[in-house]
Structures are given as C-alpha cells and as structure tokens.
Amino acid sequence: MTIKKGILLSIGLLSLSMALSAQQTNTDSLSLVSKISDYQLQLGKLQNKVDQMTRDKHDAATKAQQSADDNATAADRLSADSKNKSLAKEADNKAGDAKSDSKKARQTSDKLSRLKKDIQDIQGKIADEQRKLDVYRQGSSAATIHP
Helix, strand or coil, rough: HHHHHHHHHHHHHHHHHHHHHHHHHHHHHHHHHHHHHHHHHHHHHHHHHHHHHHHHHHHHHHHHHHHHHHHHHHHHHHHHHCCCCHHHHHHHHHHHHHHHHHHHHHHHHHHHHHHHHHHHHHHCCCCCCCCHHHHHHHHHHHHHHCC
C-alpha cells in the first residue's frame, strides 16, 4: 500500500509542477504580449508624427532658402549703394532672418531624424519581444503535439 501511495504522490507532484510551470509560462507570455502591445501603441503614435514632421522639415527648408535669397538680394542692393543706411539695416535684418531660418531648418531636420531613429528602435524592441513570445508558442505547441 505504501508503494501505491508513493506512486500516487509522485504523480500528483508531477501534475502540480507541470500545472505551475504552465501557469508561469502563461503569465510570462501574457507579459510579453502586453509589452508588444505597448510598443505597438508607441510605434503608432510616432508613425503618426512622421508626415507632419516631414511637411515641417520641407516648409522650414523652403523658408530658409527664401530667407537666403532675400538676404542675397538685399546684399546686392547694398553693394550698389553702400552708403545707404536703410539698405544696410535691411541687409542686416535679412542676414539675421536667414541665419535664424537656417537654424530652424536644421533643428527640424534633426527632429525628424530622431523620430525615425525612435521608430526603428521601437520596431527592434517589438521584434525582440516577438522572438521571446515565439519561444513560448513553440514550447506550448511542442507540448501539445505529443500524445
């Protein structure tokens, strides 16, 4: 009778440990699914910003080019009449505008580059978490395939 109790106790402990292992696996896989979902939400938010930031970059570059052209025109007019104080002031203002607009264009371009890098980083995180999740899926399918 003690052998039967020992066998039943062993089977019971084995079943319990398998159930606890399966529960831990389920909790881990749910955690991974949650992380993937969070990353996908972040990714969606960032991707929604790309079009607007691309337009902003284009607009800033166009404005910087226009300011540079205006500055060149003002400089040409000043060179024709170098003693004219109002032309000198205008040329100085146009040069300041060109400098400011080119700085804004560079900053906008840098922001877009950082946004694209952030998108790539999050896509990498999603891929990493997906690979981890695939390990659980393969493990659970391998366990269910064996009769």
